[in-house]
Amino acid sequence: SPSTAAPIQITFDGCIPGFANNETQYCCPPKYNGTIVDFIPEKELNSSKPLRVRKALQCLSKKEQREYKAKLDKAYTILRNLPEDDPRSLHQHGILHCAYGTGALVQPGTNITIDIHFSWLFYPFHRWFVYFHERILQNILEDPEFSIHFWNWDNGATVRKPKSSHGGCYKVGHFLPQVYNDSSTAQYEAQRSYRAVMSDLPVDLSIIPEERADPPLRTADVALPRNVASMYVAMMLNGSTTRGFMGGEYRVGDTQVLDPLTRAGSLEVMGHASGHWWVGGPFGLVQTSALDPLFFAHHSNIDRLWNNWYNLPGGERKDYDDPDFLNAEYLFWDETATLRRVTVRDSLSIEALGYTYEKANDAYWINYV
Ligand code: C2O
Numbered sequence: 161s162p163s164t165a166a167p168i169q170i171t172f173d174g175c176i177p178g179f180a181n182n183e184t185q186y187c188c189p190p191k192y193n194g195t196i197v198d199f200i201p202e203k204e205l206n207s208s209k210p211l212r213v214r215k216a217l218q219c220l221s222k223k224e225q226r227e228y229k230a231k232l233d234k235a236y237t238i239l240r241n242l243p244e245d246d247p248r249s250l251h252q253h254g255i256l257h258c259a260y261g262t263g264a265l266v267q268p269g270t271n272i273t274i275d276i277h278f279s280w281l282f283y284p285f286h287r288w289f290v291y292f293h294e295r296i297l298q299n300i301l302e303d304p305e306f307s308i309h310f311w312n313w314d315n316g317a318t319v320r321k322p323k324s325s326h327g328g329c330y331k332v333g334h335f336l337p338q339v340y341n342d343s344s345t346a347q348y349e350a351q352r353s354y355r356a357v358m359s360d361l362p363v364d365l366s367i368i369p370e371e372r373a374d375p376p377l378r379t380a381d382v383a384l385p386r387n388v389a390s391m392y393v394a395m396m397l398n399g400s401t402t403r404g405f406m407g408g409e410y411r412v413g414d415t416q417v418l419d420p421l422t423r424a425g426s427l428e429v430m431g432h433a434s435g436h437w438w439v440g441g442p443f444g445l446v447q448t449s450a451l452d453p454l455f456f457a458h459h460s461n462i463d464r465l466w467n468n469w470y471n472l473p474g475g476e477r478k479d480y481d482d483p484d485f486l487n488a489e490y491l492f493w494d495e496t497a498t499l500r501r502v503t504v505r506d507s508l509s510i511e512a513l514g515y516t517y518e519k520a521n522d523a524y525w526i527n528y529v
Pocket residue numbers: 257261277286432436449459
């Protein structure tokens with residue numbers, strides 16, 4: 161019961177080097193001798209600064225695409241070449257996600273392993289992960305306005321005409337974004353599946369856990385109607401309540417669940433996980449997914465969909481107000497390789513974190529039925 165429970169808090173001490181799925185990958189963050197610093201929201205630091213805008217990748221102009229692609233290339237060349245134990249390296253991004261997602265970390269003072277997936281900790285964790293990644297890229301690019309633009313995979317061909325009220329850009333976004341799909345750049349990942357790199361196959365948002373190892377090949381005529389249905393189910397039907405969308409409660413003493421369907425929120429499985437499995441390669445596995453730079457464009461879209469979710473019609477759409485949700489904590493590396501302590505509470509407003517999202521046919525799947 162909530163009166164005896166407590167919020168999940170993170171320490172890297174006691175990290176178990178192996179990982180839960182019986183594989184051998186080293187998933188422990190590097191030793192840190194500094195002081196852990198509490199996070200201060202950007203708005204408190206500088207309230208007059210205009211919000212940065214994360215845009216839909218497919219809606220960038222040709223010129224913007226060229227510039228963005230070159231920036232990603234520069235940034236990921238640097239992140240790939242940093243020493244492996246530098247917390248800002250791409251390697252350590254992979255490790256951090258592995259640590260948080262495979263049971264390498266334990267709840268302080270216990271031997272109960274932690275997984276921030278499949279629960280109410282999913283959206284806030286990934287918001288923070290993209291946020292700190294963005295700060296690291298801003299820093300190495302010396303571009304304080306640099307934003308992680310989103311892979312707008314929920315915006316496919318329409319089964320109903322889009323309503324103008326959804327606003328923004330209407331270009332379909334269901335193909336792997338071109339700026340991540342050039343083999344001559346550092347944001348490219350050579351082991352992505354053939355599905356992802358072929359320019360005429362749209363993402364398949366309907367892949368189920370049983371199909372993850374070898375997803376069926378669905379061409380556009382089959383995949384697109386299924387994608388609309390999947391988004392409708394995730395956002396409108398199963399996602400119309402706090403529990404349904406956010407996932408189940410997760411507090412100190414609760415064990416890791418291995419079956420996503422027991423506690424995960426609707427979009428975490430349909431859409432989010434399906435996207436990982438469709439792209440495949442390192443991106444398709446929890447222990448390596450953040451080694452593919454595409455991770456951050458994918459999660460920028462998840463983050464946007466969470467932010468848009470509150471304003472969809474019907475149901476009850478608000479964050480949990482349970483203190484064990486609000487006071488849950490994570491640790492992240494910032495651009496100076498300082499370890500920051502952040503809370504779920506501080507993640508709940510993207511404006512307080514200094515950014516917003518471009519409108520891009522934000523709910524074309526809203527009138528599916
Ligand atoms: Cu922590 Cu997309 O996964």
